[in-house]
Amino acid sequence: MRLAIYPGTFDPITNGHLDIIERGAQLFDRLTVAVTNNLSKNPVFTVQERMDMIRGVTSHLPNVEVDSFSGLLVDYAGSRGAGALLRGLRAISDFEYEFQMALVNRKLAHGIATVFLMAHEKYTYLNSTIVKEVAKLGGDVDSFIHPLVKERLRQKFEKP
Ligand code: ADP
Numbered sequence: 346m347r348l349a350i351y352p353g354t355f356d357p358i359t360n361g362h363l364d365i366i367e368r369g370a371q372l373f374d375r376l377t378v379a380v381t382n383n384l385s386k387n388p389v390f391t392v393q394e395r396m397d398m399i400r401g402v403t404s405h406l407p408n409v410e411v412d413s414f415s416g417l418l419v420d421y422a423g424s425r426g427a428g429a430l431l432r433g434l435r436a437i438s439d440f441e442y443e444f445q446m447a448l449v450n451r452k453l454a455h456g457i458a459t460v461f462l463m464a465h466e467k468y469t470y471l472n473s474t475i476v477k478e479v480a481k482l483g484g485d486v487d488s489f490i491h492p493l494v495k496e497r498l499r500q501k502f503e504k505p
Contacts, residue, residue: 349373349429349460350422352414355380355395356388357494359476361468363402365433368462370406377425378403382415389477389501402491419454430457435464435472 351369355362355378370376380395388395392413403409414421422430430450432443447459464471476489480498487495 346375347373347429348375348377348425348427349431350377350379350418350425350427351431352379352381352418352421354383354386354388354473355399356386356390356473357395357476357490357497358399358402359468359471359473359490359494360488361433361435361464361471363491364465364468365431365462366403366409367406369431369460370409372460373429373431374408376406376409376431377427378409378411379418379421380411380413381418382413390497394497398491398494398497401493417453419450419457422457423454428457430459432459432461433464434461435469 349369349372351366353362366376366378378399380392380399382392390398396411396413399411403411418430432447434440434443443461450457450459471489476486477498479489480486480495481502486498490498
């Protein structure tokens with residue numbers, strides 16, 4: 346059983362993330378999408394809300410499950426018996442950070458490899474921050490996120 350962990354903030358999950366999940370699910374026997382509890386990014390959605398949205402948009406993928414973690418990623422991955430960490434690479438801007446994280450994680454846990462998938466060209470410009478910004482200002486986010494996520498964003502930014 347080859348298990349991979351796809352860690353991230355997913356605040357909220359975008360079509361770019363989903364594309365990585367769909368392709369990753371074909372490479373591994375099982376894929377766990379793991380939502381980080383890290384509050385330093387000031388997430389708009391709670392961990393539970395982010396997990397619910399991921400479950401909602403990945404329900405067509407039988408070997409994908411959703412979890413959350415706090416603390417060191419390699420400790421979590423080790424406790425789950427995962428052999429790989431999955432990450433997506435967008436433009437050059439992702440490279441330096443991802444390179445550093447992959448090397449540090451390898452130093453911390455030799456047995457866990459980081460596997461990168463290139464972002465789909467349709468989604469290289471896409472991140473959760475820009476989606477939230479556009480949604481907040483009432484712009485069209487249909488091509489960026491699943492309708493279920495759009496609805497959750499609408500509720501979140503609804504004027505009282
Ligand atoms: P983090 O806070 O760990 O960067 P994100 O939720 O922003 O968490 O991203 C999780 C992973 O998904 C990262 O490897 C990131 O590079 C990748 N990713 C984010 N957006 C996209 C996208 N549009 N296409 C491909 N990969 C993406």
